[in-house]
Amino acid sequence: MEPMFSPALHRQRHQFVIDFVKQNKPKKVVDLGCNECTLLKTLRFHREIELLVGVDVNGVIVKKKMHGLAPLSTNYLQPSYDQLCIELYQGSVTQKDARLRGFDLVTSIELIEHLTLTDVELFSEVVFGYMTPKMVIISTPNSEFNVFLPGVSRYRHSDHKFEWTRAEFRSWAMKVCLEYGYEVEFTGVGKAPHGQQEAVGFCSQIGVFHRLMGRDCCNMLLGSDAEDVFSYTLLYSVNYPSLHNNNILRRVLVSEVLYWAEELKKRWMEERTGETCGELVFCQTEGGACAEDMKGLVDWSDASGSGQKQGSCTSRRCVAVPLDVLWSCCPKVSVLSGSLCNLRYLLMDEPNVKLSQDGSAVLLNDYEEDKEEEDDDCNLEDSGYAKASQHSHSAEQEEDWEAND
Known part of the structure; x- marks a missing residue:
């Protein structure tokens, strides 16, 4: 049997929400009746959202x-400055919970028809009167469309307590707006057969509510007297990696610094340019990014004595890559650190980064010394010692009639 809707109706409803989020860019979003978290899994990629919450009365499905x-692994490998926290709760939309107050957007997709009419009144009070979001999207079946749905005699799902006509949905929505200070626009998804759209409307009717200007002050006054109720059970909470986290910022910065320092050293070694100061070789990049007066940057007079400091190279030559060179040559390093002074501060206590005594340069081992070690390792392998050493250490629930869409 050919599907009646393409894409499937549930996908069209979710796409409506996604398009709305792209246009309005809410930072705090809650999906009431999140069920299998299908909508949330898509919304998490819209990084303008900083707090994404799902609520459902059925905790088993959510878990x-x-x-x-x-x-995802890419979120850890390439964290961005975007912040995202996801929380999932078990609870009823007829109960208040202070953690869901003041959101930018509340979505309720094919939910209210599962409530009794008495509970719909409680739902209205909780969502519009207590939570007071800036925007609300509510979708519900349009009973006028049911004549086109195969196998539907009364309701589309056995758990539906009612299904409204377009007039009934409008009546409820206008009452909500009048009572709680909102305005509403009506639309929908799932078009009727050709020539029938005006007569029956959309398969799923949608109301998009916006809180009226001037209601913020009133809502704040109401909120100050509202009791802080915590009736929901937190099932899941996760913070996505973000460069706003100082530990993550340091990790990414160190990785970038070490990578680009090695790249600059490699370029310098290939060109065989630079100046020697004792056991120190200053890296000079293309265009003379390393100045002539770099010779005196580090005091190496006591490098071989007991007073050696962080980054002193006592047994081998080092290549010093000045931080200002890294700053000017590597845009990501400058973006991550914010300033040259901050770059030095962030690297100061990093065990994987060797800095010169005055903190002005990253110290790297000389390539020739590294090559000698590699040659020594090869000689050990040839002698059979390496093999001997190795041996010593080995050991959303959709409507029934939509199932085939």
Whole structure:
């Protein structure tokens, strides 16, 4: 049997929300009735969202799917400045919870028809009166469309308590707007057969609510008297890696510094340019990025004595890559650190980075010394020692009629 909708109706509903998020860029979003977290899994890639929350009364389903919201490996390998926290709760949309107040966007996709009419009143009070979000998207079946749906006699799903006509949905929505200070626009997804759209409307009707200007002050006053209720159970919480986290910032910065320092050293070694100061070789990049007066940057007078400091190379030559060279040649290093002074500060206590005594340069081992060690290792392998050493250490629940879409 050919699917009635392409894409499937549930995908069209989710795409409506995604397009809305792209246009309005909310930072805090909660999906009521998140079920299998399908919508949340898509919304997490829209990094304008900083807090993404899902709520569902069925905690068993949420627990089965919640780990699919964990950060991907690329989020750890290439963290960005974007911040994202995801939280999942078990709870009823008819109950208040202070943690969900003041969101930018609340979505309720095919949810209210599963509530009794009494609970719909509680839902209205909780969402519009208590949570007071800036925007709300509510979708629900349009019963006028049911004549086109195969196998539907009364309701589309056995758990539906009602299904509204377009007029009934409008009546409820306008009452909500009048009581709680919102305005609403009506639309939908799932077009009717050719020539029938005006007569029956969309398969899923959608109301998009916006809080009226001037209601913020009123809502704040109401909120100050509102009790802080915590009726939901937190099931899952995760913070995505972000460069706003200082530990992650340091890790990424160190990786970039070491990579580019080695690259600059390699270029310098290939060109065989530079100046020698004792056991120190200053790296000079293309265009003379390393100045003539670099010879006196580091005091190496006591490098072989007991007073050696961080980064002193006592047994081999070093290549010094000045931080200002890294700063000017490597845009990502400058972006991550913010300033040359901050770059020095962030690298100061890093065990994987050797700095000169005054902290002005990154010290790297001379390539020729490294090559000699490699040659020594090869000689050991040829002698059979390496082989002997190795031996010594070996040891969303969709409607029934949509199932085939």
